[in-house]
Amino acid sequence: MNLKLTPLILAALLSCFSAFAEAPKAADDKLAALRALKIDKGTITTVERDSTGTRTIVKLVLNPAKGSNIHVEVWLPDAEKWNARFLGLGNGGAAGKINPGGLASSSAAGYAVATTDMGTAPNSDSGIGNEEVWRDFGFRATHLMTVVGKQIVRAHYGMDPELSYFSGGSTGGQQALQEAQRYPEDYDGIAAAVAAHCRTPLHAYFLWNEQILKKCPFTKEQDASVIAAANEFMASREIPLAAGKFVSDPRCTAQDIEAVIALARKKDATLTDDHAVALRKLFDGPRHAVTGERLFNGIPLGSSIAASHGHLYLFQWVFGKDKNLEEINFGADIDTYTAKLAPYLNAQNPDLSAFFKRGGKLVMTLGTADSVVPYHASIDYYERVIERMGGLDQVQSFFRFYVVPGLAHGGGPGINQAPNLLEAVRAWRETGTAPFALTGRHVENGKPLWEMTIYPYPMQTGWNPTTNSFKPMEGKRGGVDPIAERFLPAAKE
Secondary structure, eight states, X not given: OOOOOOHHXXXXXXXXXXXXXHHHHHHHHHHHHHHTOOOTTEXXXXXXXXTTSSEEEEEEEEOSSTTOOEEEEEEEEOGGGOOSEEEEEOOOTTOOSOOHHHHHHHHHTTOEEEEEOTTOXXXXXXXXXXXXXXXXXXXXXXXXXXXXXXXXXXXXXXXXOSEEEEEEETHHHHHHHHHHHHOTTSOSEEEEESOOOSHHHXXXXXXXXXXXXXXXXXXXXXXXXXXXXXXXXXXXXSOTTTTTTOOSOOOOOHHHHHHHHHHHHHHOTTOOHHHHHHHHHHHHOOBOTTTOOBOOOOOOTTSOSGGGSOOOHHHHHHHOTXXXXXGOOTTHHHHHHHHHHHHHHXXXXXXXXXXXXXXXXXXXXXXXXXXXXXXXXXXXXXXXXXXXXXXXXXXXXXXXXXXXXTOBTTBOSSOOBOOOHHXXXXXXXXXXXXOOSEEEEEEETTEEEEEEEEOOTTOEEXXXXXXXXXXXXXXXXXXXXXXXXXXXXOOOO
């Protein structure tokens, strides 16, 4: 069949061909525009389409000061897939690298998402004697990542994000609270999981435990015996699901600790008098060697001794790589360490009034079986916020805290799949639905074995035997030994 190309048909075909030709050109123009974007005290190093063909990846380096070298990545889903939200992601440990997994999953969910190595690449040694790295790791890298991330979003989509969120755990929780405290305008909602916000006292706890365990080590079996003794001793205070399996509220007295040690030794004859002395120190936690002031609390009952030490790079930042860490004392040395690092690293300011006034929402969690970031400091901080901000009701109107039963750092004998805090924060900020009963799960081999309802502090999870269901019950406030004020000095830039 012969097809006669009339002028109208020919014009239409040429228009289609032109559109097909212009689409790649438009995409190339957008990439070129991003490559040409001027970044304050920074350089865009890479702009590329990823292998899925559904998003653009921007990599850059920020150098806000001599000695500062911050890597940032921003992943941008295509415009039709973007949910008009910006998401900042936290890092973990000493940072120093960027995790592409979180960027990939978050951008696939529709977020324009950014994260940073926090300025500690290639490893934690970058912070030795480098005050600029201390600033970056403490707060600056996260804020600058946020500023430049939004700049790139604006350039790419032609508009600002409608709302911005931050989500992080452990070190990412430190980043989260630094943002709420120092830069309340950065984010509309913040999710801070297992937050390592009380940074320098936390690492003093790591060192305290390290020095004790060097002198009196515990085998894996002995560690398990102590955990089992705590679970058994505390069982009478638990709901049926937890009794004898994990400790859902490890707050305890000195008499409780003595009873747990005695029970552990009764069940495990390999635990010696030296182990008993060590356990008393481990469960009590570090104090100043001269004044006796509280530096941090001890290992929570029912949590791992083995996981409670290490992570000593902050002391190398202050005292150098060659310093024998076993010789660091808890008097003058701790004073020096605190004075140098605490004003940069700690996220302890209880004044969240600016974040509250702008309508920000914050959800924070800690696990009761977590000996890497124990729950005490977060209870202490939340109580400080309550005191500073006008009472529990006022604080719970924008900031809710969940103590998750049996959750350890990345797992645990109790809840090991915590609730999705980002979803809870988004619902709260966007619909006004404040989180209350959240669901945690215990998962093994990818299959949920049981679920547990958790309630915002100070409530605890109770059990209704008539209906065989969880219920909220009144919990106690505080119950932890507060960290001495001088180990929580005011923040500084």
